[in-house]
Amino acid sequence: MNDAGWICGCCGPGRHRFGQPSRRGFMRAGLAAAGALGVAALPGRAFAQTALTPDAALQALMDGNKRYMQAKLESCSTDLSVLQQKTISKQEPFAAVLSCADSRVPVELIFDQSIGHLFVTRVAGNIATSEMIASLEYGAAVLGTSVILVLGHSGCGAVKAAMAGKPVPGQISELFAPLRPAVDEGKGNLEATIKDNAKIQAHVLATASPLLAGLIKDGKLKIAAGYYALGTGEVNLLS
Ligand SMILES: [Zn+2]
Structure with a gap:
């Protein structure tokens, strides 16, 4: 229990700063408790999200x-056990995210989403490799995600390493070639390079995949780029 006497249902005590529990909060807690007993369904927010337009x-x-x-x-x-049960046989994520693998970018958490909401692909440097494209094609064409957000973040180690261009162990240097266009554009500025890279990878997704390009043309999909600031937790869209 935190200092306001309120426990976060998914994160445990003391992890988030909540104010005094409101009447709405108590109602939510009641719903969750009822759901845990199999008595009531959750509010509709969690499902039928694929009807959302890309915007x-x-x-x-x-x-x-x-x-x-x-x-x-x-x-x-929301009650996790109910979400688990409702998503055993199907998933209807409304959005996909191509994120860096960095542990400081917990994708579901920073967008306040839970089980079944986001289709997340992660690779160091959030680069649009063929495997990432294939996965995101599945998310969009089969599962119906209507937006793909390529998410760069401040202090990205993969981008830093690509900029440094020094010898690295193992296969880490495999990440460098896809990051090269942003490194060239960024001219030594880390933040600019990270933002350029997110935009470049979004452009790669939108143009390298005829399947995704077709969905965009039909107005069923949007691909955007964003930047997550580790220090503030804020995501800003890049244009
Ligand atoms: Zn990173």
Whole structure:
């Protein structure tokens, strides 16, 4: 229990700053408790999300990040066991994210989403490799995600290493070639290179895959680039 006497349902005590539990909060807690007993279903927010337009899906992500910034997480108030049961046989994520593998970028958390909401692909440097493209094609064409957000982040170690260009152990240097165009454009500025890379990888996704390009042309998919600031938790869209 934190100093306000309130426990976050998914993160445990003391991890998020919640105010005094509101009446709405108590109602949510009641719903969750009822759900755990198999008595009641969750509110409709968690499902039928694939009907969202690309713009609405992107807005839903940004709204979730705003809640995260304000420490007003709603995903914590949903009952995980009910979500698990409802997603055993199907998934309907409304958005896909191509993120860096960095441990400081917990994708579901920073967009305040839970089980079944996001289709997340992760690789150091958030680069659009053929495997990432294949996965995101599956997310969009089969599962119906209507937005793909390529998410770079401040202090990205993969971008730093590509900029340094020094010998690295193992196969780490495999990451460098896809990062090279951004490194060249960024001219030694780390933040600019990270942002350029997110935009470049978004462009690669939108142009290298005829399947994704077709969905964009039909108005069923949007691909955007964003930048996550480790220090503030804020996601800003890049244009
Ligand atoms: Zn990174």
